[in-house]
Amino acid sequence: MTVMHIDMNAFFASVEQRCNPSLRGKPIAVIGSAGRTVVTTASYEARAHGVKTGMNKYEAKRACPGLVFVVGDNRKYIDTSVRILNIFKQFSPIVEAYSIDEAFVDITGTAALFGPPLTLALSVKERIRQEVGLTCSIGIAPNKLLAKLASDMKKPDGLVVIEEGEVSSVLEDLPVCELWGVGPRLTAHLSTLAIKTCGQLGRYPVSVLRERFGIIGERLKLMGQGIDPNPVVPIGEEEEAKSVGHSTTLPKDISDKEALKRYLLKLSEMVGFRARGHKLKGRKITLTLRYNDFFTFGRQRSLSFPTNDTRAIYAAASGILDSIRLRTSIRLIGVSISDIVAGCTQMELFDEGRKRESLLQAIDSINRDLGEFTITWGTLLEEECGRHGPGVISPAWRPEGVKRVNVR
DNA sequence: TCTGGGGTCCTAGGACCC
DNA sequence: TCTGGGGTCCTAGGACCC
Numbered sequence: 225m226t227v228m229h230i231d232m233n234a235f236f237a238s239v240e241q242r243c244n245p246s247l248r249g250k251p252i253a254v255i256g257s258a259g260r261t262v263v264t265t266a267s268y269e270a271r272a273h274g275v276k277t278g279m280n281k282y283e284a285k286r287a288c289p290g291l292v293f294v295v296g297d298n299r300k301y302i303d304t305s306v307r308i309l310n311i312f313k314q315f316s317p318i319v320e321a322y323s324i325d326e327a328f329v330d331i332t333g334t335a336a337l338f339g340p341p342l343t344l345a346l347s348v349k350e351r352i353r354q355e356v357g358l359t360c361s362i363g364i365a366p367n368k369l370l371a372k373l374a375s376d377m378k379k380p381d382g383l384v385v386i387e388e389g390e391v392s393s394v395l396e397d398l399p400v401c402e403l404w405g406v407g408p409r410l411t412a413h414l415s416t417l418a419i420k421t422c423g424q425l426g427r428y429p430v431s432v433l434r435e436r437f438g439i440i441g442e443r444l445k446l447m448g449q450g451i452d453p454n455p456v457v458p459i460g461e462e463e464e465a466k467s468v469g470h471s472t473t474l475p476k477d478i479s480d481k482e483a484l485k486r487y488l489l490k491l492s493e494m495v496g497f498r499a500r501g502h503k504l505k506g507r508k509i510t511l512t513l514r515y516n517d518f519f520t521f522g523r524q525r526s527l528s529f530p531t532n533d534t535r536a537i538y539a540a541a542s543g544i545l546d547s548i549r550l551r552t553s554i555r556l557i558g559v560s561i562s563d564i565v566a567g568c569t570q571m572e573l574f575d576e577g578r579k580r581e582s583l584l585q586a587i588d589s590i591n592r593d594l595g596e597f598t599i600t601w602g603t604l605l606e607e608e609c610g611r612h613g614p615g616v617i618s619p620a621w622r623p624e625g626v627k628r629v630n631v632r
Numbered sequence: 633t634c635t636g637g638g639g640t641c642c643t644a645g646g647a648c649c650c
Numbered sequence: 651t652c653t654g655g656g657g658t659c660c661t662a663g664g665a666c667c668c
Contacts (some may be wrong), residue, residue, distance in 0.1 A: 255636090262636050277668095323668045407666050438643070439642050440665095466640070473636060508660095518635075524661065558637085 226341055227456060228329045229363045229371035232308070233380035235325035237267035239304050240294045242357045251275065252292045253284050260473050264296055301325075305504040309459070311351050315344060320456045330507045333419070335337055345383050366391070369452035372404050391450040396423035402449050413437075414444075422448045464566045468504065469512075470494045471558025477516045479553040485542050489534075492541060499561060500588055506561025507528035508586060509540035513610060514546070515558035523548065530565040533584065537561060598624035 232238070236254040241247045249332050252269035255262040263284050266275040273288035285291055304322045312319045315338055318330035331341060341364045342367040352360055363374025370391065375383040386394055399421055401411040413436070425448030433441030446452070470491045477485055488511075499505065510524040524546045531537065540560045580618035 240668060258636080260636080261633090264636075278635075282634065326668075405666065440642075467638090469636065471639070522662070526660070556636085560638090 225330065225333045225365055226334075226343065226373040227365060227368050228345060228348075229365075229368065229375040229574055230308075230312070230327050230329070231361045231363075231372075231375045231379075232325040233359050233361060234265055234267050234271075235304075235358075236296055236301055237270070237294075238358050239300055240296075241267060243300065244294075247292060247294065248294055251288050251290055252294050253279075254294050254296045255281065257295045258473065259475055274539070280431070283419075294602060304358070307356055308358075310356065311348065315348060318456050320459045321459050328371065331364075342383070342385055345385075349369050349383065363375055367450075367452040368454055368456065369404055370394075370450055371446060371587035373398075373402065376402070391421075392426075395426065395448065395450050396421065398422045400425055400448070405447070406444075410437075410440075412422075412467075417522040422450075424551050426450075464564065465502070465504065466564055467560050467562035468495055468499045468502075468506065468564075469510070469558060469560025469562075470498075471556055471560075472511055473514075473556045474554065477555050479550065481545060481550070484545060484554060484557055486558050488541050488545065488559060489538050491540035492555065493534045495559055495561060496537050496584075499532035500584060503566070505532045505565050506563055507531075507565065508561065509537055510555070510558075510560045510562065511541045511543070511544040511556035513550075513562070515551060516553045516555050517560045518555070520556070524562075526563065530563070533580065598606035 240252060240254060241250075247267075249269065250267070251273055252267045253270055253275055254265055255261045255267045261281065263275060263277055263279045263281075265277060266284075270284075270288055270291055273291070275284045275288050275291060275493045278481050279287070281293065284293075301324055302392075305321075309319060309321055309327060312329050312553055314329055314331050315339055316331050316334055320328040322328055331338075333342075333346060336343060344363045345364060349360060349362060352358055354475065359381040361375045361379045361384075363371045363376065363384050363386070365371040365374050365386040366388050370386050373394075374386045375382065377384045398421060399411075400406050400414050400419060401408070403422065406414075414420075414425065415434070417428070417432070420427060425444060428445060428448070430442060433445055435441070437444060472487065472491065474487065478487075506532040508526050512520065512522045514520040525540050525544055527536070527540060537559060
């Protein structure tokens, strides 16, 4: 197998610089429209000054006083992402949209058409540069794990090929934290076993790893050896989503439950709207809260029936909220449905349920045509929470599928 | 006048059942 | 006087990713 991984360099920031020439060559940071927002992507000029993803505006400005903030625009990023994916599809039918700015392409057996992998990758980079005006880093290797590793090795505008025969020498001294799925906690834990490099990880007795890390332990050893059995999953063949949720950091911390419930209603409608659009219903409703001191927790409730009805989602979530004694004011509130039942096309048994479903369908179709929340629930209109600037898209976005965040 | 939003997978512990 | 022991369902929370 030969896998190519493409990582768009500083994607959101690069798109903004392409669209607005006055931003080119400058340190910029893409942020959200809300007051309490963070840096989503920093341009390379800004990274050189220490600006990082996740910083708040003040930290970022402190690191780089000349920093220019740009409020992100989802539609631009989606359009650009689709154009790039279409380029990949001309080289192979097996294209996985891993996120809005990353993709895997299975290029096994494409040499007769496009030449060896290196040649193919150069053509891809050239087409992206010419047609979209952006640079990317490409990694090519025998599997996804190694291809992702390779694309990470040279940024920006990189191209790295790891041949089958080079795998063990590449991994020997590579720190384990470079592996996809090994974060800070695992890195620290492995370090207590004197495991610092992939080479050491790959040679470690699996029995000890299994005892310490459970099922992950077995996978860790394979990763240390550069083994990854996962196939490239083409667009349209992904598994059904397992949860659908929305959350928001409030403009100001709130203690009053009735005020919180107005946000809850809006979030429930966003979740219901998206779930109904994908014909998904969930049986489990989770309410997520974050206190002003950042302590974050969730409480869930299983229903006796799966639902995507705004009213039922809201009823369950606000019931959970009622059952919690708030220790302090709330900074973030979120709702999600999980325990998903897909393809919920079976008709409601009762007249009442049928009427309700066709009402929701009618509302949804108007909102799809005219913009989200054209028709909305009474109390939403009374409050500032009924209006909502365009959020910055999640990098977990997919071109088709439930992960798509609805943009107006 | 700090610290976004959307996901996945895994584990631990309690309730309950046979 | 106590002490079995699987299996399943459920909730809570951690770790990781983009």
